[in-house]
Amino acid sequence: MINPDIVVIGAGPAGAAAAAYLNNRGYSVLVLEKERFPRFVIGESLLPNCMNFLEEAGLLEAIKKCDFQLKTGASFHKGDKQCDFFFEEQYTEGYTYTWQVQRQDFDQVLIKEAEQQGVKVRFETEVIDVNTSKDIQTIWFKDKSGKTEKIECKFIIDASGYGRVLPRLFNLNKPSELEARGSIFTHVEDNKREVEDSNNIFIHAFDNNESWFWVIPFSNKTASIGIVSTNIRIESFAENQGKKFNEFIQTFPDLKHRFSTSKMLFEPKNILGFSIGIKKMHGEGFVLCGNSTEFLDPVFSSGVTLAVGSAVIAAKLVDKQLSNEKVDWREDYENIMKKGIDVFKSYVLAWYDGSLETIFFAKNIDQNWKKQICSVLAGYVWDETNPFVKKHKTILTTLAKVISM
Ligand SMILES: Cc1cc2nc3c(=O)[nH]c(=O)nc-3n(C[C@H](O)[C@H](O)[C@H](O)COP(=O)(O)OP(=O)(O)OC[C@H]3O[C@@H](n4cnc5c(N)ncnc54)[C@H](O)[C@@H]3O)c2cc1C
Numbered sequence: 001m002i003n004p005d006i007v008v009i010g011a012g013p014a015g016a017a018a019a020a021y022l023n024n025r026g027y028s029v030l031v032l033e034k035e036r037f038p039r040f041v042i043g044e045s046l047l048p049n050c051m052n053f054l055e056e057a058g059l060l061e062a063i064k065k066c067d068f069q070l071k072t073g074a075s076f077h078k079g080d081k082q083c084d085f086f087f088e089e090q091y092t093e094g095y096t097y098t099w100q101v102q103r104q105d106f107d108q109v110l111i112k113e114a115e116q117q118g119v120k121v122r123f124e125t126e127v128i129d130v131n132t133s134k135d136i137q138t139i140w141f142k143d144k145s146g147k148t149e150k151i152e153c154k155f156i157i158d159a160s161g162y163g164r165v166l167p168r169l170f171n172l173n174k175p176s177e178l179e180a181r182g183s184i185f186t187h188v189e190d191n192k193r194e195v196e197d198s199n200n201i202f203i204h205a206f207d208n209n210e211s212w213f214w215v216i217p218f219s220n221k222t223a224s225i226g227i228v229s230t231n232i233r234i235e236s237f238a239e240n241q242g243k244k245f246n247e248f249i250q251t252f253p254d255l256k257h258r259f260s261t262s263k264m265l266f267e268p269k270n271i272l273g274f275s276i277g278i279k280k281m282h283g284e285g286f287v288l289c290g291n292s293t294e295f296l297d298p299v300f301s302s303g304v305t306l307a308v309g310s311a312v313i314a315a316k317l318v319d320k321q322l323s324n325e326k327v328d329w330r331e332d333y334e335n336i337m338k339k340g341i342d343v344f345k346s347y348v349l350a351w352y353d354g355s356l357e358t359i360f361f362a363k364n365i366d367q368n369w370k371k372q373i374c375s376v377l378a379g380y381v382w383d384e385t386n387p388f389v390k391k392h393k394t395i396l397t398t399l400a401k402v403i404s405m
Contacts (some may be wrong), residue, residue, distance in 0.1 A: 004030040004120065006318065007139050008128045008155045009166075011037065013296065013304050014290025015159035016110035017057035017311035018318075019119040019352075024058050025319050029119045030151070032141050034126040034163065037111060038104035042185055043163075043213070043303045044224050045071060045201045047363065048087050049379030050305040051095035054311045062113035065143050068099035070199050074301075074377055077204040077254070083360035084200070091371040092380035093144050100201065100216045100224075102187075107242035129167050130156065139169065154285075155318050159311060161291040163164040167278060172288075176275035178297060178348065182234035183274065185226030186245060187265040190217055192258045196311060209354050210328045212299060213248075215255070222265060225255070228298060231272045241268045250330050274298075281337060282329040287314045294341055305379040306344075343381040346392040355400035362403045369399070 006022055008015045011033035019029045054060040073086040087096040113119050122141075128148070129140040137156045142148045158166040167173045202215040211229035218224070227234070227248065237244045241244075245268045249255045276295050281288045290307030314333055321327045350356045359365065359373070372388040384390045 001149070001151060002028075004028040004153045005153060005322065006030070006155050006157060007137070007151065008031060008157045008159055009139075010034075010158070010160040010163060010290075010292070011111040011121060011123070012041065012107055012159060012161050012290065012307065013110060014161070014292075014307035014311040015157070016114045017053065017059060017308045018157045018159060018315045019121075020059050020110075020114040020290055021057045021312055021315035022318060023114065023117055023119045025315075027319070027322065030111070030153070031111070031114070031119060032125045032127050032139070033111075033121060033123045034160075036124050038108040040269075041103045041107065042183070042226070042269075043288045043298070044103055044218075045100050045214070045301040046098040047096040047301055047305040047377070047379030048090075049381075050308055051098055053305070053308040056312045057308065057315075058117065059113055062109055063099070063106070066105070066109055067219050068101045069217055071098045071100045071201065072096070073201040075200040075202050076200065078209075078357060078361065080208070081361040085377050087373045087374065087378045089371050090374040090378045090380070091368075091386055092375040092378070092383045093140060094378075094380060096378070100218060102218055127218040130169055130286075130351040131154065131167060132283060134284055137285040154322055156286040157289055157311070157314060157318065158286060158292045159289045159307075161307075164292050165275075166283075166286055166288060169367055170283065172279045174277035174279050176277045176294070176296070177345070178275040179352070180229055180231050180273045181275065181297065182231045182232050182270060182272035183226050183228045183298065184237050184241065184268050184270040185224060185246065186242075186268040187218075187222050187224050188259055188267070189260070189262040190221050190223035191262070193217055193221070193223070197258075202254075203299065204254070205351075205357065206252075209352055209357060213252075213255070214298075215258075222388070223259075225249070225259065226298075234270055234272060237268065237270065241270070264300065281334045287309050287318065287333065289314050293337065296341065296344055297351075299351050300344055300347055300377060302344045302379065306337075306340060309340065313337070326332070340381040343376060343389055343392045346396060347376060350400070353397075355396045358400040358403050359396065365403075
C-alpha cells in the first residue's frame with residue numbers, strides 16, 4: 001500500500017469531513033474504519049450551523065440530494081408548558097434550517113461522497129496502535145480476519161468517536177465536569193404525527209429537570225425516541241427493555257397519544273456515562289476531532305455540529321502545517337473548540353439546574369433575547385456579537401434570577 005499524506009481514524013461525520021476537505025486541497029487521504037457501513041449510531045438531530053461546515057468540507061450538496069427530514073426549530077416542554085424556537089428568527093446570520101437524519105444513512109452518504117471525490121477508505125479495519133513523531137506517524141491496524149499491517153503518514157486525524165483511539169493510547173481521557181448520565185433509545189413507527197410536529201425536535205423535561213426525553217421525526221414516518229437520565233435510572237430499564245420502554249411511553253400524554261400503538265423498530269439500545277473530557281486535543285503529528293475530544297450531553301443536539309466543525313477547523317490547520325506554515329495548535333484549534341464547547345456547557349448546566357426552565361417558560365421573554373438564545377440552539381456558538389454567547393457563563397443564571405424576582 002502506498003503511504004498516504006494523512007490517515008483519518010473513523011469514518012463518522014468528523015472523519016468524512018476532515019478527509020473530504022484535505023482531499024480537495026490535493027492531499028492523499030486514507031480513512032481507516034473499524035465497522036462495516038452502513039452502521040447504526042445515535043445522534044440524529046443536526047443544527048443549522050452544521051450546514052456551513054458540511055459546505056466547507058464539500059459534502060453539503062450530496063446531503064441536499066437525500067430525502068432527510070427538514071428541521072426548522074426546537075420545541076421544549078415540561079408538563080403542559082411549551083417553548084418553541086424557530087431558526088428563521090435566530091439572531092446570527094447563516095443557515096436557518098437543517099435535517100434530522102438516520103445516522104446509518106447520513107454517515108454512509110458522507111463517506112461515500114468523500115470516496116467519490118478521491119478519499120481512500122478501508123472499512124472493517126481497526127486501528128490498534130500508533131506511534132507519532134515530528135515528521136513520520138506510524139499506524140498499526142488489523143482487518144476482520146485479524147491480519148495486522150502498518151502504514152506511515154505525515155499526519156493523523158483521530159475521528160474515532162467513542163472509540164477514542166488516541167485518547168486511550170496516549171492517556172488523554174479526563175472525567176467530565178458534568179454529572180454521569182446515560183440514555184436509552186429506539187426507533188418507532190410515527191403514523192399519527194401532526195404536521196406541526198414534523199420539522200421540530202421535541203424535548204420534554206421531567207423528574208425535577210434530572211431527566212428528559214426526545215422525539216426526532218424522520219422523513220419515512222418513523223421517529224427516534226430517547227430518554228436521558230441518571231445512569232441508575234437508565235440501568236433500571238435493564239432486562240425487558242422493550243416492555244419498560246413501552247410502559248414509559250404510556251406515562252406521558254403527548255407520547256401516549258402519538259406512539260402507544262406504534263411498532264418499535266428495534267429493541268432499545270443504551271449508553272451509560274456518555275460525558276467525557278479531554279486533557280489536550282492535539283500533539284506531535286496528530287489532532288483529535290469530534291467525539292474523540294470532549295462530549296457533553298445530547299440535550300442541545302450539538303454533537304454532530306461540533307464533530308464536523310472541529311474536523312473542518314483541524315483540516316485547515318493540517319493543510320497549513322503540511323504546507324510548512326507554523327501552526328499554533330493550542331491557540332488556533334484547541335482554544336477555538338473549547339470556546340464553542342464551553343458555550344454549550346453553560347447551556348447544559350443551565351438546563352439541569354433549572355435556569356433555562358425559568359427562561360424558556362417565562363410569561364414574557366424579551367423577543368431579542370429569545371432570538372439570541374435561538375442562535376446558540378442553532379449552533380452559532382462562536383458569534384461573540386451575541387451576548388448569549390459572549391457572556392454565556394453568567395447571563396443565563398442572571399436572567400433566570402431576574403425573571404424569578
Ligand atoms: C444519547 C445520545 C444522543 C445524541 N443525540 C445527538 C443529536 O441529536 N444530535 C447530535 O448532533 N449529536 C448527538 N449525539 C452526539 C453524536 O452521537 C456524536 O457527537 C457524533 O456521532 C460524533 O461524530 P464523530 O464523527 O466524532 O464520531 P462517530 O460518529 O462515533 O464516528 C466514529 C467512527 O470511528 C470508528 N472507530 C472507532 N474506533 C476505531 C478504531 N479503533 N479504528 C477505526 N475506526 C474506529 C467507529 O466505528 C465510528 O464509525 C448524541 C449522543 C448521545 C450519547
